[in-house]
Amino acid sequence: MAVKLKPLAEQVIVITGASSGIGLATARKAAQAGAAVVLASRNEEVLRAVCKEINDAGGRAHPVSGDVGSPEDVEKIARAAIARFERFDTWINDAGVGLYGELMQTPTADHERLFRTNYFGVVNGSLEAVKHFRKRGGPGAIINLGSVLSDVATPMMGAYSASKHAVKGFTDALRIELAREKAAISVTLIKPSSISTPFADHARNLMDKAATVPPPHYAPEVVADAILYAAQHPTRDFEVGAGGRPFAIASAAAPGLSDRLLGAVIPPLSRRRGAKPLSDNLYEAGVDGQTEGAHLRGRRFSLYTEAQKHPGLTFSLGALAVTALAAFLARDIIGRNARPMIVRAVRPMLVRGATRHPLATATLAAKHPREAARLASALR
DSSP: OOOOOOOGGGOEEEEESTTSHHHHHHHHHHHHTTOEEEEEESOHHHHHHHHHHHHHTTOEEEEEEOOTTSHHHHHHHHHHHHHHHSOOSEEEEOOOOOEEBOGGGSOHHHHHHHHHHHTHHHHHHHHHHHHHHHHHOSOEEEEEEOOGGGTSOOTTBHHHHHHHHHHHHHHHHHHHHHHHTTOSEEEEEEEEOSBOSSHHHHSEEOSSSEEOOOSSOBOHHHHHHHHHHHTTSOOSEEEEOSTTHHHHHHHHHOHHHHHHHHHHHHHHHTEESSOOOSOOSSSSOOSOOOSSOTTOOOBSOOHHHHHTTSHHHHHHHHHHHHHHHHHHHTOHHHHHHHHHHHHHHHHHHHHHHHHHOHHHHHHHHHHOHHHHHHHHHHTO
8 A cells, every 4th residue: 555654844753762863863854844753762851952952943842751662651652742742643763772792791681671672662662653553544654773784793783783683573574564454654664874873982882992883984864864754755674874785785695704704894893992981871861962973973975875765776876886895895906807897787777777767866966966976987
């Protein structure tokens, strides 16, 4: 059944994990677009400050404190949204916590607490949203935050990776079940690559050094744009940033080689210089209110992410991402010999996508002329 979602200006949107990072960036962008927002997290003080900021700017925002790992708290969030705005149209499950450390070092209690937030928080929020949409009888959207680690596992973040695999499995199964009953509910999985949020500083860290996320980094606003696109356009899944895509492709195509590569590369890339934070947010609310981490600044644009809003271009740019990885690994003499062959293979895919969607292609090129020029130069 085709689902027709409302424009943002006509929506009421519930956002969990709204006191920092991606959730906070999404709340601000949604409010700027005219949506009414119901913001939830464990940090009531920061939530109230964010809602005041939005309301003072002419927006509509309502705070609700709660722990998404508790079904009772999630039900309270839904009731508050209905009491304040009479309904909600989109539910965004963004709340999440992190944990760095080898699996054999990870206490069972920490592992369970992480799943309580990352997995059961998504389950609780999704099921509560389905109840409301069924009762109301109108279209609705459920948007769950997975990760590039929903598709590939990495060392030092084994528990987190496992929770995001679980989120993907639940989200896909829920989508299938709702499609079987022809429910007018869109279910989307957002899979960000490394994002420059305070995630690493908020995470429980069992390593010997301060934690970080591997490069390249993308700004949380890039993820927020993808989330709000999915709130208006039914989308199965959405990858944010091409940085993690080559690892997912390599893991599927050559799992043994990928395992060795990830085992060698990820641990050093997960550490940074500087002192470890003194606290984390695994069991209690942390220090919130920021969209980006103090030591990170992410890219403000991702061509790969933008292209997914224009399906005809997605395959071509996916091929380009693989080509770029191959060109990097086969540089120098091999690269000079292989480049003409690679270009001949990829050029028709890009031309075909641009021909089928000329307006989308022209809009992208006009909006990002520098990236378009580089692309044209690479394929000349």
